[in-house]
Amino acid sequence: MTTPQGPRSLPTTPALALHGLHKQFSSPSGAVRAVNGIDLTIMPGEVVAFLGPNGAGKTTTIDMVLGLSRPSSGTLEVFGHSPEDAIAAGRVAAVMQTGGLLRDITVAETVELTASLFGRSGSPTPYLERAGIGDIADRMVGKCSGGQQQRLRFAMALVSEPDLLLLDEPTTGMDVEGRREFWAAIRQDAARGRTVVFATHYLEEADAYADRIVLVSQGRIVADGSSAEIKNLASGRTVTALLDAEAEPGNVLDAIRTLDGVDTVEERGSRIIVRTSDSDTVARYLLTRTKARDLEVTAENLEEAFVALTSAHPSADVADAAAPAVTVTEGALR
């Protein structure tokens, strides 16, 4: 994990520091724990993806960081200050998923107004250009496409020159082209050293644009690491074959467990399922030393790891897949 320090190794205050963050809502069916104990430190300059399925607690967490709602318990600091002060100082800004725009004013007027609320005068043009919407300055907001409105929200967020930019599912509902253009604008801007935290449930988005991925599920962090580290969680292969273990001499399952690279061995009916980082050895052993047949080797991808780590009710084999993730989490947090 990279935690960039200032050029002169200044004692760096985290851009974001969450400790034991909890948020409960009461609902007709009882209390809902939207955020259930999140500890997270993000240093200035990091570009972090908050990756998780819908309902994982991403938006609730962002709302608390923005001071729009209060944690049930736990603490939260933005550059060492309360969210309210960080907002008032313009140090944190957000691009929300929907809404937040007046439809009957123009794109340029929206940015000009936002700037005036931060006490900044001057032309909105530079912000529009940075967000890639300089050409639609005079268009009514209500007539803009979803992607254009999202880039307008981005332009509004740029007005206070925030040090921390939060993006909540920023490309939801955009087409491929709109998504690419939006991220191009964000990337160009992040190159200036802004801290960017974005929530997404698009795996490829997290993979492509973040230096660090924080995987959240059911209000908790289930994995935290670089994109490569998260991918490593899923680098293994699965070997399955039809094998009658009883008919084999000795304990064949234990024998397979001792092979190099084997993580887990499982019996499901007459089929055995072996998770391993070295599928060749397992396959060779099964085909030469046992009567196994109908052998299959499949690669796990990031998508599967993601589903396994974030699924609501982990079954036994999903729990197996999640096991290495915990290791990475601890490693990354220490």
Next chain:
Amino acid sequence: MSTLAPSSAPSPARPAATRIGASAVRRGLSATYLRLELRRFFRNRRTLIFSLVMPPAFFLIFGTASDYTTQKAGNGNVTAWILVSMALYGALLTATSGGASVSVERAQGWTRQLRLTPLRPWAYVVTKVTATMALGAVSVLITVGVGLALGKAHMPFYAWILAPLIAWAGSLVFAAFGLFMGYLLPSENVMQILGPVLALLSFAGGLFFPLGDGWFADVAKLMPTYGLAELTRAPLGDGFSWLAVLNVVVWAVVFSLGAAWRFRKDTARV
């Protein structure tokens, strides 16, 4: 993007503490915002029709019959009586719809967006009410201007000044009513409810015709429109009553408290 060079980290010339100290200012009114609010009114055809066209049109339709120009009402004629009533109606409608527009802006997430800026929540309300009252002034001026140009309304000189002024200032009560309803009702089309309600209140409060005597007149005295209607027409010599003042004060308090209550609920962090 994947590797951020240390040199591209946020400028150390702007350390956290100094920057917060220097600029963590919650801001009040913004002239840009106020200008933009006014511009929005004049872009909205619906608002223009309801606020600037309908009241003078109603006056022309209902107030200019030839018997009305000869019939006396206090120190003026009935045409003048209807003129100031319609000016008040326009002011009420404008104030209510301006206040109630917070409902639409809440539904669109705009008020939430504003909470991500240093603008103080009360400054948003004051901006909206100020813009609304400005449009209300235009509405009253147009209606009275039409009446004046037509030359059929007759009332003392001071009534030409006082009655429109009271109508305009009094409509502030209905800006509070609009705000209250705008924060209370989740509807995006809150004016589709409030428009008819307001017409009904105006009817029941004696804005459109004299109340006379009987139970209807007694009930009318409780309507939030009653006091304003009486006070607006007082300069015509229709008679000043403390009951009307009491009516306005009570409703002003009720609507303001209601609006303040809902406003606080809306801006509370939960």
